[in-house]
Amino acid sequence: MAFVSPMAVRQSTFTSGVQHCCDLTNRHAAQRTPSTTATAPKTGRAFSQPRMVQYEVRRTVPKIDWNNLGFQYIQTACHVQSVWKDGEWSALQRVDEPYVRMHIANTALHYGQSCFEGLKAFRGRDGRVRIFRADENAKRMSSSAARLVIPNVPEQLFLEAVHTAVRENEQFVPPYGTGGSLYIRPILFGSGAKIGLQSSDEFTLLVMVVPVGDYYKGGLSPVTAIVMEDYDRAAPKGVGHVKVAGNYAADLLPNMMGKSAGYPINLYLDAQNRRTIEEFGTSNFFALKGNTYVTPNSRSVLPSITNKTLIQLARDDGMMVEEREVDIDELETFDEVGACGTAVVITAVTRVVRGSKLYEIGDEPDRVGERLHSLYRKVRAIQYGEAEDRHGWAQELLLL
Ligand SMILES: Cc1ncc(COP(=O)(O)O)c(C=O)c1O
Known part of the structure; x- marks a missing residue:
């Protein structure tokens, strides 16, 4: 019986943040329209084939209505990943397709051995991109990993993965003044095959990003x-x-x-x-x-x-x-x-x-009370580089 073949994952490897071996020419690529593919069985019983929405690699920068972004999935240029096996995390890889190829017996799907983080990058008034308190997310992910018996992601690797994902998708960081930001979602899960309840022997760290809009464009509402x-x-x-x-x-x-x-x-x-x-x-x-x-x-x-x-x-x-x-x-x-x-x-x-x-x-x-407004404005001003960052929370995007 014919079946939809697994997607080829076009990958490239970063070592110390430098990209090797990959076609980067078209990497910040285009608006891709999802297409559907269904393959009919050639012989035997007519099982209906699942229809899969297939995303292709973006070939050009899409047109984004920056002022009207919500909090929805939008495909960007790529995500980055590192895999833990035999006691070590691999070098970071860039993956252009928005898919993860994983074993059907992985412990994330069966037993929920999966944790994640959420943080943001902002384009400031000075045009620079800053990531807010990523070191805190690294620590929280370590604590989630420890509770789920997942090997620790060293803070250095976490930060490198976050900065690389933002840098490789920098054109998706909304312009200053739109109130938008680039939402960063690191995900860490058991990707190796186990069928009894036990921890995995392989783990995957992914960092994906999505441009998101200003939820409170019209100001805070109760x-x-x-x-x-x-x-x-x-x-x-x-x-x-x-x-x-x-x-x-x-x-x-x-x-x-x-x-x-x-x-x-x-x-x-x-x-x-x-x-x-x-x-x-x-x-x-x-x-x-x-x-x-x-x-x-x-x-x-x-x-x-x-x-x-x-x-x-x-x-x-x-x-x-x-x-x-x-x-x-x-x-x-x-x-x-x-x-x-x-x-x-x-x-x-x-x-x-x-x-x-x-x-x-x-x-x-x-x-909405004035003090909530004031706290809200203070945080945003630091995030967008408009106010002094006296605690050093907003880290400029590293050129790793
Ligand atoms: C259950 C829960 N509590 C609190 C928060 C807020 O945490 P943070 O300020 O780190 O986004 C989140 C979002 O991550 C959450 O999911």
């Missing part, structure tokens, strides 16, 4: 969050504190249910007592109360790099910071509440629904 009573995000001694793929699979259903009920964001409580606030589905919880910045200190919350950034900015401004248990009933005592994460920096949460109870935050829940 949202209402929901507590989904029948769902928990993370068990007290589970894996909530690391960025593993399975956490997001568990959040998909309650997330979609919340959205279809009209709530863009879910607030999770502690799974044991359902009294204290943990975090939102894909962002940390923080609140401002007088001169104090409050955020939960649960060990099943993902340590957000944006939260860490906001904590430092709050301290720089002379605020007190409390990392402690936060009872759900405290919501009404806060002046402002935010959800923070790389994707949008801050979402202003002014109402929370739990069953028949509606919590309203601050005196004017139809407006």
Whole structure:
């Protein structure tokens, strides 16, 4: 029976960031239209063949409407990868097709041995590209890897992979002034074949990038969050504190249910007592109360790099910071509440629904408070090279 042959993966190798052996002439290539391919069986029973969307290598730089980018997949020129086998990580390779060829018995697909990161590169006012706090993502990926019995990715390799992926796709970093950025997604997973439950003997690190738009083009707007009573995000001694793929699979259903009920964001409580606030589905919880910045200190919350950034900015401004248990009933005592994460920096949460109870935050829940606006502007100004980066968070793109 005929079958769709595995895709050829055009690759090139980097050693110390220098590219060898590859056709780079057309590498920043074109808008490619997905085409579908189906191959009919020649003999025997007529199994219907799966229709595969096949992406070809980009041959020219696509036309991108930079001012209207959302948060959606757009094919860029390439991703980079390194494979761990026999105790070592390989030299970085550039891969032009947006596919991964992997064994059907890999442990990521079967047992969820997979973790990832999310960070951004920004084109500044001076035209330079800066990557925000990648060293923190490297550390968090090490902690996720350790929990999943995946070999450590040395910080140097992580940073080289991130900088190389951005550099090889530099034309996809949105222009300054559009509010867009290049979202960087490092992924680390067990790619070797095992059928019983055990750790893999081969691992793959990939770094892909996608240009994304300014979520809050019209300024921050207030949202209402929901507590989904029948769902928990993370068990007290589970894996909530690391960025593993399975956490997001568990959040998909309650997330979609919340959205279809009209709530863009879910607030999770502690799974044991359902009294204290943990975090939102894909962002940390923080609140401002007088001169104090409050955020939960649960060990099943993902340590957000944006939260860490906001904590430092709050301290720089002379605020007190409390990392402690936060009872759900405290919501009404806060002046402002935010959800923070790389994707949008801050979402202003002014109402929370739990069953028949509606919590309203601050005196004017139809407006976003001035201090959330101010924190949001400060982070963005550092990211776009508009304000002094006194903590050295935004690293210029390295020419490795
Ligand atoms: C569960 C969860 N919490 C918090 C965050 C925010 O983390 P960061 O600020 O590092 O993007 C994310 C996003 O990565 C997340 O998925």
